[in-house]
Amino acid sequence: MKFNIALLAGDGIGPEVIDQAVKVSDAVAAKFGHEITWKPALTGAAAIDAVGEPYPDETHDVCVASDAVLFGAIGHPRFDNDPSAKVRPEQGLLKMRKKLGLFANVRPTFTFPSLLDKSPLKQERIEGTDLVFLRELTGGIYFGEKGRRDGGETAFDNCVYTRVEVQRLAKKGFELAMTRGKKLCCVDKANVLETSRLWRETVQAMEKDYPEVEVSYEFVDAVAMRLVQWPNSYDVLITENLFGDILTDEASVISGSMGLMPSASMGADIALFEPIHGSYPQATGLNIANPMATILSAAMMFETAFNLPEEGKAIRDAVNKALAEGIVTEDLADGGKSYGTSEVGDWLASNI
Amino acid sequence: MKFNIALLAGDGIGPEVIDQAVKVSDAVAAKFGHEITWKPALTGAAAIDAVGEPYPDETHDVCVASDAVLFGAIGHPRFDNDPSAKVRPEQGLLKMRKKLGLFANVRPTFTFPSLLDKSPLKQERIEGTDLVFLRELTGGIYFGEKGRRDGGETAFDNCVYTRVEVQRLAKKGFELAMTRGKKLCCVDKANVLETSRLWRETVQAMEKDYPEVEVSYEFVDAVAMRLVQWPNSYDVLITENLFGDILTDEASVISGSMGLMPSASMGADIALFEPIHGSYPQATGLNIANPMATILSAAMMFETAFNLPEEGKAIRDAVNKALAEGIVTEDLADGGKSYGTSEVGDWLASNI
Numbered sequence A, B: 001m002k003f004n005i006a007l008l009a010g011d012g013i014g015p016e017v018i019d020q021a022v023k024v025s026d027a028v029a030a031k032f033g034h035e036i037t038w039k040p041a042l043t044g045a046a047a048i049d050a051v052g053e054p055y056p057d058e059t060h061d062v063c064v065a066s067d068a069v070l071f072g073a074i075g076h077p078r079f080d081n082d083p084s085a086k087v088r089p090e091q092g093l094l095k096m097r098k099k100l101g102l103f104a105n106v107r108p109t110f111t112f113p114s115l116l117d118k119s120p121l122k123q124e125r126i127e128g129t130d131l132v133f134l135r136e137l138t139g140g141i142y143f144g145e146k147g148r149r150d151g152g153e154t155a156f157d158n159c160v161y162t163r164v165e166v167q168r169l170a171k172k173g174f175e176l177a178m179t180r181g182k183k184l185c186c187v188d189k190a191n192v193l194e195t196s197r198l199w200r201e202t203v204q205a206m207e208k209d210y211p212e213v214e215v216s217y218e219f220v221d222a223v224a225m226r227l228v229q230w231p232n233s234y235d236v237l238i239t240e241n242l243f244g245d246i247l248t249d250e251a252s253v254i255s256g257s258m259g260l261m262p263s264a265s266m267g268a269d270i271a272l273f274e275p276i277h278g279s280y281p282q283a284t285g286l287n288i289a290n291p292m293a294t295i296l297s298a299a300m301m302f303e304t305a306f307n308l309p310e311e312g313k314a315i316r317d318a319v320n321k322a323l324a325e326g327i328v329t330e331d332l333a334d335g336g337k338s339y340g341t342s343e344v345g346d347w348l349a350s351n352i
């Protein structure tokens, strides 16, 4: 098969880890007889510097014309402590999500047996954890009207959800639960927020269409606790944009394998794949960033966007082998021998 | 001295744990020659059942006429899965916070050496943890305009903050940091939210008044991670209402001592003291709930509201002694001998 893949490396360690995912994907393509045409395009601070816009129209056109998007990371500290910055890398991310219609962010948290000891949690708490968050990604307070009043003394952000937005996300959640443990947890704050009450009533009304799925409703504060206490008690969790932002990051550190966690963002047409870690500016250019999360995101891309499970498995097997043989970056090396970002990529590509 | 204390037992295990705090406070008063007049008043589901209102005006009058408020817990599951319920216990809580002007919720997370093994986190992660959250409690999305449009198909919640609201909370944060480790972390989502940008710029402008305090700014998603990874790296954290709701609950489970964590809510005039745990409906009436968090909240009341540190210390010493001697409820008994809620209260009262 032939694929066009938009390649959005972004900022910080983005370009370095993306390079490794390209190597590994090309190796998979060679092995299985596919042809990938990579379509690099600018995003984030890199795009601001080049064309003054974090998600330029040309980049959007490249994405729309592609079969999938592989994304690195964006964000740069020079924008973080400057509340007055007019253009921010993150705006590009949000614009991209919105314009590509990527309403469902899929974030699995699972464990690698060989990495259990990296978890801040005790082994018995984390063992067997295999959960997936479906975070709504194009609505809520991220996209509602925001601004200032009273000469700047009052700020506001509006959180808005429609029933249709909740339904399409929840539908993906129910469907995903059916392919897994058949448990769905709707995370909200229905004791305080009207948007959460809409979420809850919408999901309740859908329960009858999925009689096999056991549905629970939990408040976001309770989930923030239970994720640390009994992460292995969850299967699929669905939630709105901001809660998802906080909880998926919390979930990412419990497994001890944060540097390895991939993610996908899906919409009606196209899907985007990216590591859950950020742009990690301090590590930029040092050839120390762990590329495995991006490489496993490429595996998700083969499986989900191209429906090629064997190709995905070839990548996962290579990663497992690298972990078993200690071909890892310093974050996983436990003070022992470690490899550079590109060496890990080379090793994985040649072990496909 | 003479004190009037409003006693708001609330729902679920509220009345049981409050009873123990009364016993212990009375014992302290007897020992130090104070006179407490308890002023019981209705809140939560209990108040809805009695007078159709979760925070009746009579209750408010009792609070306003008192020197402090001691609060149990509110909430009842019969309201949770009924998005159409017109009156909810939680509304009472929010109304109470607003009407009493309790804008700063103080939630410490610390460790009891004898309970470290209860933590889901590894001992080396949790050791030395001693942090305090200052959560803004009367603003933000909890109190903004909320409702439905489009015949119920669209829901909205507005998040609003004024500079003055941020300043008064941040001021308490800086002052608290000065009495402790002199580190202040402002938790926001300034890369997305306008309200967060107001928070950040307001705190930045206050830095010069507290040159000794080392201030950091972190995104809420990053804090959700770091709380699990390195909780002992924090000192004082300030944040807005909803972020505080999620993060303080997350923080409460990391120490392993959740059943022991007290809290205070402060405003211009009066302060309220309550355990951070909820109404725990499943345990209602079983005499198994751990009363220590409420009792330690009473200690905070003596220290903070009445400026009587010795009295507070007498309570803390008794609790430490009970922990050391295993006079604990079943949640802390490790399958060994455990005591009932009221037995623990009796023991503490007689050991003051």
Ligand SMILES: CC(C)[C@H](C(=O)O)[C@@H](O)C(=O)O
Residues within 6 Å of the ligand: A075, A090, A093, A245, B191, B192, B221
């Ligand atoms: C960078 C930021 C805007 C973004 C978000 O909040 O969605 C990030 O935290 C994420 O989770 O992808």
Ligand SMILES: CC(C)[C@H](C(=O)O)[C@@H](O)C(=O)O
Residues within 6 Å of the ligand: A191, A192, A221, B075, B090, B093, B245
């Ligand atoms: C019961 C609920 C309204 C409340 C809140 O969200 O503030 C509770 O979770 C808390 O933290 O005190």
